[in-house]
Amino acid sequence: MHLLTEAALEPDPLRLPLRVADALCAGMGAQGAAVTLLPHTEGAQLLCASDEVALRLEELQFEVGHGPGIACAAGGTPVVIEDCRQPHPLWPLFSATVGEQLPQVRGLWAFPALGGDETLATIVLYRSSPWPAHPRAVQQGVFAAWAVARLWEHLQDVLLNEHGPSWEPREVIEAHWLSTHRAAGALSARLGVTVTEALLMMRARSLRTGTPLPQLAAAIARSPASWTDD
Structure with a gap:
């Protein structure tokens, strides 16, 4: 994905996470995106969110302990919710809260950024309209997640220090x-x-x-x- 390649050229490493989120939105045709490190563990850590809605989606998953990003990370496979207005049997609390607090969220996709057999991070993207799971688009998301994993492996020493993450x-x-x-x-x-x-x-x-x-x-x-x- 050439937009991610361009984002990776950002000279300021502290601006890089948001550049990556913006590139994911543009490349996938999403309204918002967030990247969270290790969301299926107690060490879960937000890396970036492109807007307030994407941020709230990550907060909700962290607060209730389940959702598409966490399931995606635990299973190592993409999770696609074509329309959030349809109740999801696996995450009833998350689903109900999204419907109540974030009615503008309709399509919701999550992709694992894999390092070997481990999930390093997840990408969660949303649209304000239903988002059918076309195979080519899902494959594009898988590739984008792979690119984010390679980028993270390269920059984690710059972005992390003994005081915790240094980004905004x-x-x-x-x-x-x-x-x-x-x-x-x-x-x-x-x-x-x-x-x-x-x-x-x-x-x-x-x-x-x-x-x-x-x-x-x-x-x-x-x-x-x-x-x-x-």
Whole structure:
């Protein structure tokens, strides 16, 4: 995909993720795109989102713990939702929330960026109209995901450091991903469970109480001892 090749020539590595997202939108005819690293693990990390809708789609998946990007990463194969207005039996909460909060999202495709047998990242693209799964278009998405994986392997040392990702929007990444991971680690140590189990407990409480996951994570970070069993 020549648009991704052009994006890879961006001289500023911190601008590169958004250039990649824009290239994916243009090349695939999507309204928005997001790339998330390791979305099927507790180390999930947003790399870039082209707009607020793409960002919210990634936030929703991170908050509820399921969705097309996570399924795509876990299975290593593309996931195609031709029309989000049709309820999806595998992700009822995600599907219902998208319908309520993001009615402009109709077609939703997810592709795994593979490194060998492992999923390094996923690309999630959306359209504001139904998106039929034409084989040639799906293959184009598979190739785009392959190109993103090669790009990530080349640039990960530049984009990551001991303080976490250095790209923007920093405040969004801090609130929705990094702080939540740190809180899950603190809760894990307090309760003697794994980080994965701690994150599942946080998600369950967030959904049950209606407390946004970042807000819950901030409370745990301030005082892990404040967590009490229901």
